[in-house]
Amino acid sequence: SQQGEEDPQALSIQEGENATMNCSYKTSINNLQWYRQNSGRGLVHLILIRSNEREKHSGRLRVTLDTSKKSSSLLITASRAADTASYFCATARGYTDKLIFGTGTRLQVFP
Amino acid sequence: DVKVTQSSRYLVKRTGEKVFLECVQDMDHENMFWYRQDPGLGLRLIYFSYDVKMKEKGDIPEGYSVSREKKERFSLILESASTNQTSMYLCASTLSGEETQYFGPGTRLLVL
Numbered sequence: 001s002q003q004g005e006e007d008p009q010a011l012s013i014q015e016g017e018n019a020t021m022n023c024s025y026k027t028s029i030n031n032l033q034w035y036r037q038n039s040g041r042g043l044v045h046l047i048l049i050r051s052n053e054r055e056k057h058s059g060r061l062r063v064t065l066d067t068s069k070k071s072s073s074l075l076i077t078a079s080r081a082a083d084t085a086s087y088f089c090a091t092a093r094g095y096t097d098k099l100i101f102g103t104g105t106r107l108q109v110f111p
Numbered sequence: 112d113v114k115v116t117q118s119s120r121y122l123v124k125r126t127g128e129k130v131f132l133e134c135v136q137d138m139d140h141e142n143m144f145w146y147r148q149d150p151g152l153g154l155r156l157i158y159f160s161y162d163v164k165m166k167e168k169g170d171i172p173e174g175y176s177v178s179r180e181k182k183e184r185f186s187l188i189l190e191s192a193s194t195n196q197t198s199m200y201l202c203a204s205t206l207s208g209e210e211t212q213y214f215g216p217g218t219r220l221l222v223l
Contacts, residue, residue, distance in 0.1 A: 031210055042115070042201055042214035043154075088153065092210055098169075099212060101146075101154040 005102050006089060012108045019076040021105040023089030024069075030092045032065055033099065034074050037086045046074075046087075081111045114138070115215035117202055123221045130189040132218050134202030141207040143185035145169075145177065148199040148217075160185055161207070192222045 007022045023032070031050045035043040049056045049065045049072065056063045062075040076083055086106050090099040118133035134143065142161055146154040146169075156169030158177040166177050174196060178186040185204075189196055199219050203212040 033210065035214075040199075040217070040219070042216045043203075043212075044214070045211045048210055090154075090212075098144075098156065098159065100156075103151060103153040 006087070006105045008105060009103070010106045010108070012110065013079055015079060015081055015109055015111050017079055017109075019079050019083070019107055019109070021074050021087055021107070023072045023074070023102055025072075025089075025091050025100075025102075026070065027093060029067075032063075032072050033090045033092070034061075034063060034072075035088045035090060035101075037088065037104070039085070043088065076107075079107075079109045081109050083107060084109045115202060115204055115213050117200075117215040117218050119218050120216060121219050121221075123223065124189075124192050125223055126193060128189075128192050128222075130192050130220065130222075132187040132189075132200055132202075132220070134185045134187070134204075134215055135183050136204040136213070137183065138204070138206075138213075139182065140204035140213075141182070142205045143179065144203040144205075144212065145175075145185065145187045146201045146203065147171070147196075148201055154201065157187065192220075194222050196220065197222045 005024050033048045034046045037043045047058045049063050060077045065072045086104045088104045090101045115136045124130050144159040145157045148154050155171050160166045160179040176188045199217050201217045202215040205212045
């Protein structure tokens, strides 16, 4: 069954604006990861946040995790046209290395 | 840099054909995974392998089998391709105990 659900399904913004996408999940997790997929390509890992962390930063990316609400958000600041891609959250329930992916948010950044 | 390669970017097959999708990683990763990706459904795990000759079913193994004879290579087999197996297939690998998965570029399979 699908663990993660992203919201919104699609997002269109102008360059320079911030983009926020959200992920909700259903069961307890060990960590939550965000991946990016350019059109027709494989996924690339962006950032991982553990269940005992609340916020994490990497460059223009900021991820928050609220385990009480079973939700996470990914913020991309000062977006660029090159950020146009689909973004997926993925959760790991334990140490089995298996990930469960959400349905993704399609981000379009207009120059 | 980790490199995961898949044998084909695009593949067109006929219903009933046996289809082999190959995945090779060059970083001595123990774990390898096969996913299929469909619009609105995200990525779904088909099979995974924790070591040579080991395999475990994922969420949607029906109609598929896998082979892992060498550590670097993980093959996905469609025994008798059907039109509902038209999809994007993604391979991934990771070191045992590491959480980040490294993905190949994907194979877009069309079954006619």
